Amino acid sequence: MLRARWLGRVPYAEADRLQRALHERASDDYLLLLEHPHVYTLGTTADPAHVLVPPATVGAELVHVDRGGDVTYHGPGQLVGYPIVTLPEWRDGLRDVVAYVRLLEDVLIGALAGLIPYLACTKLKAIFKYDDALDTFGVHGVGGTWGALATGLFATKAVNDAGGNGLFYGNPGQLWTQIVAVLSTYVLAIVATIIILKVVDALVGLRVSAEDEMAGLDLSQHSETAYAAAGGYGEFGAASGAMSEAMRAAETKPRVAH
8 A cells, every 4th residue: 555645844854764764664555645844965976076065055954865866955835755665576576676767767657758749739729720631740749859869868877878867867958959850850841841842732733622622522633432321422422502513513624643
């Protein structure tokens, strides 16, 4: 059972003692939610030179900890969560906690890779009212952008020693590299698309006639009547009047060879 507890504002050393006590004695898992007074922590791989100002001058304490990471700041108003959990792999004798953290990162990246494109396809398109029937921009453009930026956030040499670390592993330069790559791709795609559209417009035009659009592009452009009923097109099979005339005109219209 996971027991979540809100503890309010707790000094770092006191919270550390509580975590160790729960780890040693508690049979249940815990998630401790709290905030700290101003404090800088130096992990086992921290470089003291990265502490740019004496902590005391900003009302903070400096604490050396036996956990990985560089200099970390915690302070009032910042929510801190400490999970004290027993991992299934640990029970089985496989003590790769780092791999477990990688899986959590995978879940986060994947969840946002579903949510962000969904919001782009449903909310963003509704706001800007752009024409994207297949949601190409929402899925590939926005989703791909998140994937590229996530690389700049979560990349680590522990997974790919031929690559680089991301922001969350001490290398903010990688995130900047990903941002530049994304912007460059946008510029290339926009410029190339404008050129292609201009060429197509000059040769054959970009829009079909209103008559063809009413009949449906499958029917008017491809002579595709697979879904037609009673000689018409889909739900308009028994259409009459202007719609029926437009459909008949599209069906008899000579096809241009491509």
